[in-house]
Amino acid sequence: MTSDLAAVVGERLRTTRRDRGLSLAALAEQAGIGKGSLSEIENGSRNATLGTLYALAGALGVPLATLLAERVGAEVASPGIxxxxxxxxxxxxxxxxxxxxxxxxxxxHESPGHGRGVVEHLLLTRGRAAVGPVRRMTEVGVGETATWESRGRHRYRALGDGPVDAVLVIRSCG
Known part of the structure; x- marks a missing residue:
């Protein structure tokens, strides 16, 4: 994440948290992260991982794109993803x-649930993967799709010896 994006994410995070009437400590607890880490993310002095941003978005009840200020090209990562x-x-x-x-x-990679009415559609463009809810993962190959409600924890796992690329569409209702 670039420092410019980190600053934008921090500002969006702080604004959304305040709009929801949450203290720094309350949001940190709901998202399962440290209060100090959250403060650093909000101040733009710390890059948030993909996993952390999903936890924060879930606790705030907003799509990940909201925290990314809907900036096309914004990229976030966690180890391996x-x-x-x-x-x-x-x-x-x-x-x-x-x-x-x-x-x-x-x-x-394991992702936290994204709330009710959130559905993920994945189209694999390279490699082979197992994806979906923890207890009902589906194997997909190039050109194949998987769809699941992502209310609960779900996983993405690269299978075989190569990397995996996919287009992921997340639809949030309401």
Missing amino acids: SARLLETQRLETGVVEVYLLHLDAGAR
């Missing part, structure tokens, strides 16, 4: 976010 925002559309029925997702060879 990265997501680059390609597009966001705000519709009367909710929000649609489109990401380019990359997993390094052998990478495993």
Whole structure:
């Protein structure tokens, strides 16, 4: 994450937290991160990982793209995984976010639930992966898709010896 993006994310995070009437300590507790870490992220002095941003977005009840200020090209990562925002559309029925997702060879990533009415659609463009809810993961190859409600924890796992690339569409209703 660039320092410019870190500053924008921090500002969006602080504004959204205050709009929700949450203290720094309350949001940190709900997201399962340290209060000091949250303060550093809000001040733009610390880069948040993809996992941390998803935890914060979930605790605030907003799509990840909201914290990224809907900046096309914004990229966030955690070890072994990265997501680059390609597009966001705000519709009367909710929000649609489109990401380019990359997993390094052998990478495993677990994402927290994103709330009710959130559905993920993944189209694999390279490699082979197991994706979806923790107890119902689906294997997909190039050109194949998987769709799941992401209310609960879900995983992305690169299978085989190579990296995985995919287009991930997240649809939030309401």
